[in-house]
Amino acid sequence: MRLLEERIRRDGIVVDGDVLKVDSFINHQMDVGLFQEMARQWHEDFADAPVNKILTIEASGIGIAAIVAAEFGVPAVFAKKSQSINLTGEVLTAKVTSFTHRRTYDVIVSRRFLGPADHVLIVDDFLANGCAIDGLVEICRQAGATVEGVGIAVEKGFQPGGARLRGEGLRVDSLAIVEAMDPATGTIAFREG
Amino acid sequence: MRLLEERIRRDGIVVDGDVLKVDSFINHQMDVGLFQEMARQWHEDFADAPVNKILTIEASGIGIAAIVAAEFGVPAVFAKKSQSINLTGEVLTAKVTSFTHRRTYDVIVSRRFLGPADHVLIVDDFLANGCAIDGLVEICRQAGATVEGVGIAVEKGFQPGGARLRGEGLRVDSLAIVEAMDPATGTIAFREG
Numbered sequence: 083m084r085l086l087e088e089r090i091r092r093d094g095i096v097v098d099g100d101v102l103k104v105d106s107f108i109n110h111q112m113d114v115g116l117f118q119e120m121a122r123q124w125h126e127d128f129a130d131a132p133v134n135k136i137l138t139i140e141a142s143g144i145g146i147a148a149i150v151a152a153e154f155g156v157p158a159v160f161a162k163k164s165q166s167i168n169l170t171g172e173v174l175t176a177k178v179t180s181f182t183h184r185r186t187y188d189v190i191v192s193r194r195f196l197g198p199a200d201h202v203l204i205v206d207d208f209l210a211n212g213c214a215i216d217g218l219v220e221i222c223r224q225a226g227a228t229v230e231g232v233g234i235a236v237e238k239g240f241q242p243g244g245a246r247l248r249g250e251g252l253r254v255d256s257l258a259i260v261e262a263m264d265p266a267t268g269t270i271a272f273r274e275g
Numbered sequence: 276m277r278l279l280e281e282r283i284r285r286d287g288i289v290v291d292g293d294v295l296k297v298d299s300f301i302n303h304q305m306d307v308g309l310f311q312e313m314a315r316q317w318h319e320d321f322a323d324a325p326v327n328k329i330l331t332i333e334a335s336g337i338g339i340a341a342i343v344a345a346e347f348g349v350p351a352v353f354a355k356k357s358q359s360i361n362l363t364g365e366v367l368t369a370k371v372t373s374f375t376h377r378r379t380y381d382v383i384v385s386r387r388f389l390g391p392a393d394h395v396l397i398v399d400d401f402l403a404n405g406c407a408i409d410g411l412v413e414i415c416r417q418a419g420a421t422v423e424g425v426g427i428a429v430e431k432g433f434q435p436g437g438a439r440l441r442g443e444g445l446r447v448d449s450l451a452i453v454e455a456m457d458p459a460t461g462t463i464a465f466r467e468g
Contacts, residue, residue: 110388112352140337144333144334145337149341152310152311157305191303
């Protein structure tokens with residue numbers, strides 16, 4: 083998606099060969115006008131899929147999921163990262179290892195909000211190793227829900243998650259795929275669409 | 276707001292005299308159509324205020340903030356609850372004690388996203404003791420930003436936060452104010468508008 087690539091080139095910060103900061107427009111300050119354009123793109127790309135629920139994981143996926151849900155006209159569910167005292171009843175859980183935060187945590191979704199009738203579009207801000215997506219897919223599997231696809235804002239194409247998930251048959255729709263980043267010059271190379 | 280009160284009566288679950296679960300439409304599964312109606316109400320209520328930024332705190336405020344930011348046509352910023360390794364540079368911080376999760380944490384916003392030119396509408400899903408709002412107001416004060424007001428989905432009117440914040444001169448616009456809840460019958464009494 084040209085608009086997102088241009089925005090990443092302009093406002094993204096290459097911290098090192100691995101870390102790309104997009105906190106001025108995606109995951110700390112949120113440019114929801116951009117999110118709306120992203121949502122329209124996914125809506126077009128998944129026009130053939132009977133999506134009736136958006137699923138993401140807290141925290142930085144939530145804003146994107148809310149705008150995507152508004153575009154699709156369906157509810158969004160965000161998986162929680164740890165058991166809250168307010169989250170009673172039967173839950174679906176999966177373990178996820180975060181490389182960014184260097185810890186393993188439980189991903190939790192109440193069974194009341196995901197079931198066999200659900201056709202799910204999973205969305206998230208980043209895809210690197212794909213562990214968070216694995217967790218969400220596993221939760222959908224436990225719920226008997228159908229995963230229609232995965233919408234990612236920024237995929238790190240030089241990390242293995244995207245290729246692995248596509249290899250497993252998942253429809254992964256990344257709006258910008260970073261192939262390489264140079265922290266010395268700040269240049270970012272995107273995969274051609 | 277009649278629509279929200281009716282939804283709380285229908286789908287809210289009174290767990291005890293203190294805890295109201297709204298996780299089927301606000302803070303786990305999100306009915307973003309409802310969020311859009313809430314956003315329109317706040318936009319109308321704050322039509323006289325030069326709001327140019329929405330501020331909330333992760334995680335459950337983020338979906339509401341994104342939809343409100345879309346309605347106002349301004350960016351949203353979500354405060355983070357703990358130092359992330361990706362959050363470098365100068366930050367604004369305040370300490371917040373969560374009664375729900377029984378812990379004290381740091382609320383963090385990058386200085387790059389909040390400054391003297393900002394006229395802020397703070398939004399959140401719940402207002403009880405008001406500690407999270409205190410933290411966000413403190414961060415705005417440190418940034419030199421103007422707090423135009425606070426938009427709350429559900430205020431627990433029987434807890435002290437709302438009265439205290441209004442007493443401090445803040446414009447608090449709660450769309451539903453619960454005066455009392457009866458866990459035995461599940462009945463919920465709202466404050467009259």
